[in-house]
Amino acid sequence: MTDETDAGASDADSPASDAESEDPNDGAGYHVEAAAEDVADAVLLPGNPERVDKITALWDDHEEVARHREYRTATGTYDGAPISVTSTGIGSPSAAIAVEELARVGVDTFIRVGSCGAIQPEMDVGDLVITTGGVRQEGTSDEYVREDYPATADGEVVSALVAAAERLGHEYHTGVTMSADSFYAGQGRPGFEGFEAAGSDELVAELRDANVKNIEMEASAILTIANVYGLRAGAVCSVYANRVTGEFRTEGESRAAETASLAVKLLARMDEAKREAGADRWHAGLSL
Template sequence: GREISVMGTGMGIPSISLYSHELIHTFGVRNLIRVGSCGSMQEHVDLYDVVIAQGASTDSNYLSQFSIPGTWAPLSSYRLLEQAKRLADERGATSHVGNVLSSDIFYNADDQTLGKWARMGVLAVEMESAGLFANAAAAGVDALGIFTVSDHIPSGRRTTPAERETAFTTMIEIALEIG
């Protein structure tokens, strides 16, 4: 009984920022939920676990356009986050709520970089949430990121491409139930 639009947003903050801006300002979308894969940076966040992004740190320059005189931390919508966590718990999913890193760099030449973020308690790395959360905050709408761990960076374990196509349904089901 609800209208839901599902679309690809490309890869990275510039791409999702373009699409989310248009969804908000052209089409009037008020709730934006990103689903996707992430790489765990913490030992206790394992393959197939669900990560619900409370905040999104970034190494991107995207936030500079807002001319904020300091360091601003883009956060998700607590209303959507609370619903997602409740739904994950009801399903018995292993889920983690916290900070993610939205990185502009997929293959980093500095192999120490992710360890520095991990020491600060960042749960996982992905590439879009900071831009999505910033656009949503600037427009006064709600946004959330829900991820499935595809790579466990501390151990080097990874899911296969086939597993990524078929086994990441819990995060999608959670996103579809959020009202």
């Protein structure tokens, strides 16, 4: 005889099968909520959602196309070039989600636009740092590749950012960036009630001696993931603090945004030059 209690159990009371469960791969914009028609091929990636308005204020035109959690996306044109921006929130885990989901809808170029702490004494607050490679002190990229895999910026993106900074007359530095998962202990700052992580008192000095230029929290993951997927990526950050001199001011944010926006325009010209020359990579001989 069948137990009436068992027989009366409905499917709604049972756990969902794998086929019925929520699958973020079913929709490319599970978190970002942007579709292919919403975004340009090149996307700027600030952390703070409030920076989206500051960036789009520099463009010819724009429209907000998506907003969900920390991810705000707007698309428009800068000097006639299609361009988008998506905020990522703080840290590499959320930045990686943005790269993953934007790549799935066709984005092929990513430029992190943010702020950082400089660790070389000659670097002034308000200067720009254009990243050529990253120290992967964040843990997100470890989920993708082995620890000795390099985080390198795409050469075309670096060239475009340098050319843009030069044309705009902004002071800039190029070099290696360290990306951390922690704003406090992971960057050698005291934590609550003066807590100091092991080695934190030597961290900045060791990085400075290795000629690392700056510290922030997203670049190395963005660069690593883009390289894994064969996409272009780079980073430009404004210096808010110099950890050596102790100087701090929230300055240069618009310079980083302007430099990145112009870089997208220059990358579009690079791509056109490559097509005309039948070249796979842009090089100085193709000019701008």
